Amino acid sequence: MRIIFLGTASCYPTAQRGVSCTAVRFEDGDVWIFDCGEGSQVQIQKSSIHPGHIKKIFITHLHGDHLFGLPGLMCTLGSQVQEKSAKLLLEIYGPFGLRRYLRESLNLSRSPLTFQYVVHELIPSKEAVTEEIKQWKIEEEATDLLHPQEKLGKQIITKAKTWHLFEDDKVKVEAGFLIHRVPTFGFVIKEKPTPGRLKTEILLEKGLKPGPLYGKFKKGESVTLSSGEIINPEDVVGDPKPGRTLTILGDTCDSSGMLHIAEGSDLLIHEATLEDSLKELALENMHSTPSMAVDFAKEIKAKKLILFHFSQRYRPLSEEEKNGSSISTILEDARSAIEKNNLNCNVDIACDFMEVDVKRPINI
Structure with a gap:
């Protein structure tokens, strides 16, 4: 299992960094995309990912820096994999309203697709819909006019604060609710144990x-x-090999809704939009700081933490010599929090096109 960071910034893309888009590539070559901000299709073309291997897309929430690249990516997919695309059913998971957004975008632009797609919507629980969310008077229910290549998807409701998205003989995918300005989810991929060595x-x-x-x-x-x-x-047959657990969160100022499904994550990918000294501003905009991410990593006993979704005020490491705050400030805050809490957890900051292997746990 390999993670490819395609966009690690918040708000808007720049020449130095793209906005939210993360890929997970499995051993069989299949690729799942998590969030698809503006310009993600360009980032994918620059990366090691083959577009024809993209099978599933997960959207954490409907803010533009996580979503605006999705219609364009879908249009590009068919043109780049013509010979295989007729057999492809692209599965897309995301919050209530995603189906309408895609249906209207693709229909109004008369965008043909050479493959079929389906949108499965996660329905927020009533207590998760805050007064701030209610202030926006919008219609999230999709119209009856499906795109010609669209298949009708499921509406997934919560069971014990968990949204069960997908399961096969290899993995299970669950979602939990995050606190942000719009309904937002985090996703957990739980790999099932595999048989041990044959003696x-x-x-x-x-x-x-x-x-x-x-x-x-x-x-x-x-x-x-x-x-x-x-x-x-x-x-x-030897002891089964334990599976890996990967947790990828959307924007959040409170990740406690993920505690019950993310425990023991081999890798936690958590936002850190602003440094610790700007925590008040981060909370005002319902985002996180490095120490907040470390606190959550501690609660779920994560083995490794990677931070992403940085404010554009922070220069990438390669740009440190230029004016502006350095992204190294984020890493320093996180390492200080790790040391303060005496945690056995590796921490790093993501950069565009960084690739990370998630190793299988070792039987003890």
Whole structure:
């Protein structure tokens, strides 16, 4: 599992940094995109990602720096992968209103697509809809006029403060609610354990050569030999390899709604829009500081923390010599908070096109 940071700034893209867009590439080559701010399709073209491998897109909230690049990316996908796109069903997950936004954008611009797509909307719980959110008198329900390539998606409601999005034999994806100026979600990818190492030396001693029976053991099935001996999988398969847990948050000034699903994350990706000395301003705009991110990492016992979504007031590390605040201030604040809390948690700051491997946990 590899993370590719495509846009790590907030608000608007610049020549130095793109806005929110993060990719997760799995071992089978599939790519999932988390947020798609303005200019994300350009960032993807500059990266190691093949657009034809994008299978799912997750939107944390409907602010432009997380969303405005999505219609353009969808139009680009079909033109770049013509030979495969007819078979593609692009699955998109995001807050209530995302379906209407995409449907109107693509229909009004008469944008043809060479693949089908579906939007699954996360419906906020009643207590999550604040008075500030209610002040905007908008209609979030989508019209009945589907895009020609659109399939009708699900409306996902919360169960015990968890939105269950997707599950197959490899991973499960859940969402939790974050406190921000609009309904906002964080996403947790939970990889399922994989079978342990097959102890071939034992099987060879029993006269079993490599073949279809080996696969049965990996599937957890017992095998009866011609002699009548029964070999159980636990006798010839090592301990399961634990899966990885990845948590990616949207904008937030309070991440406590993720505590119950993000515990034990191997990697936490958390926003840190402003430095600690500007915490009051960060809270006023319902954002986080490095120390706030570290506090949440401590609560969920995260093994590694990467900060992103930086204000444009901070220059990238390569631009430090120029006028303006350096992004290193954010990292220094985070490291100080780690030391103060005596945490065994690695911390780093993201930069555009940085790639990070999420290692599998080691059995103890």
